[in-house]
Amino acid sequence: MKIKTICAVLGVSLLYPGMAQADIVQRLVVTSMAGEPDSEGGDVFTIAGTTACGGKQIRMDARSMNLDEAPYEALKVQLAERMRARTPMLVTVKQCPDDASVPIVREIAACTPADCADGRARLYLHERFYPIEREQAPNVLLLPLPKDKLPGTWKVEIYSVAGRKLRLSGHVNRADYAQGELVGGYVTYYPDGKIEKQVAQDGQGRQDGFTSLYRADGSLESRGNWRHGLPVGTHQQYHATGKLREASVYREGQRVDGPVQTFDANGKLSTSYVLRDGRMEGELLAYFPDGKVSNRTQVSKGKFNGSTTDYYPDGAVRASMTQRNDLPVGEALEFYPDGKVQSRQQYGDGGGLLSVRRYSPQGVLVLERRWDARLREQGTSRSWYENGKPEHAIDYVNDRRDGWSRSWRDDGSLKSECRYVAGKAQGDCGEAPPAPELQRKEQAWRAL
Structure with missing residues (x-):
């Protein structure tokens, strides 16, 4: 050693x-x-x-x-x-x-x-x-x-x-x-x-024979055979429940191509896909415990390439997007269970988020934000109450507050306002922090 x-x-x-x-x-x-x-x-x-x-x-x-x-x-x-x-x-x-x-x-x-x-x-x-x-x-x-x-x-x-x-x-x-x-x-x-x-x-010193790994609670985590340092035969991975997670077949040190299935801790089918030249190819499927499909993702040469769709348990579409080499591109949509749009997110060619618009279950626009190609927030980020009246409006330049930051009550009356230059409050605002409600809302925006 x-x-x-x-x-x-x-x-x-x-x-x-x-x-x-x-x-x-x-x-x-x-x-x-x-x-x-x-x-x-x-x-x-x-x-x-x-x-x-x-x-x-x-x-x-x-x-x-x-x-x-x-x-x-x-x-x-x-x-x-x-x-x-x-x-x-x-x-x-x-x-x-x-x-x-x-x-x-x-x-x-x-x-x-x-x-x-x-x-x-x-x-x-x-x-x-x-x-x-x-x-x-x-x-x-x-x-x-x-x-x-x-x-x-x-x-x-x-x-x-x-x-x-x-x-x-x-x-x-x-x-x-x-x-x-x-x-x-x-x-x-x-x-x-x-x-x-x-x-x-x-x-x-080469692995030769069976190797077994155990969790701290004593349950078997994985087991497989080796010959002169290379995996051979069937290698199994297990959940802590003792149920099989996945079985992989190796020949001459290489994983054998073909259909692959994984299982959850209760033994239910979790995912299925196909290996070709040792990489995922075609469609990756994920399942709910009752066997219904929860996700479909197109895969090419081991990377997500093409459409990805998530489903609710009743089969309705929950979200859809397109990926290129594992990165989101174009428009991604989220839906409420009744089919109404919950959000629209626009991505650039490099996978960066450029804009987001969120809607209430009634279809009212409640949030709007934009970023540039360098992922800096730009323009006016806005939010609305579910009755359609404005809640917040914050002007950004290069990811810093620059311009007016305003908030309103749900009856439409102005609650507070402050002008910023390069991230610093001006005039009567002094250096006082924004209202707690505004601060919490902005933090929520940035967590999206």
């Missing part, structure tokens, strides 16, 4: 700059210090026994310990006293070097009973099991790794720092966990001890 490899195996796709930093913490007895600094100006110390990295030396300097020169020299004086008394110390090295060089010490401190009780070295690990600094680590691995029954492998058992619960069990092909790769299969566990994932592997 070279860091890059284990992240790929366990589903982590993004590495941050500090992720390669490891902390190996070990009880050591420092016996002597070299008379002269090494070629890089560092102090080299000899220890009794061996480090977790396999040698009998450690190296440190003021920079590695994050100290100024004076505190570092004082630390060496204290360490000399410990060496004479052969007092065990708790030593943290940054990582085991890839080559045969001496590991660099990041911290050295007095032993505590909790840290030094068993004398084992500890490698601290991220939630997804790659090495990180001790302070940030939820998991820990005891070193050195014991030899496993499978020739050329070492046994790995990773535990949570807090609860001492097993989080991963498996095998690596190197004695150095951080430089090895998981081989022969592994199991990961949730913090409460339930199985999260079971992965079968071959001796080269």
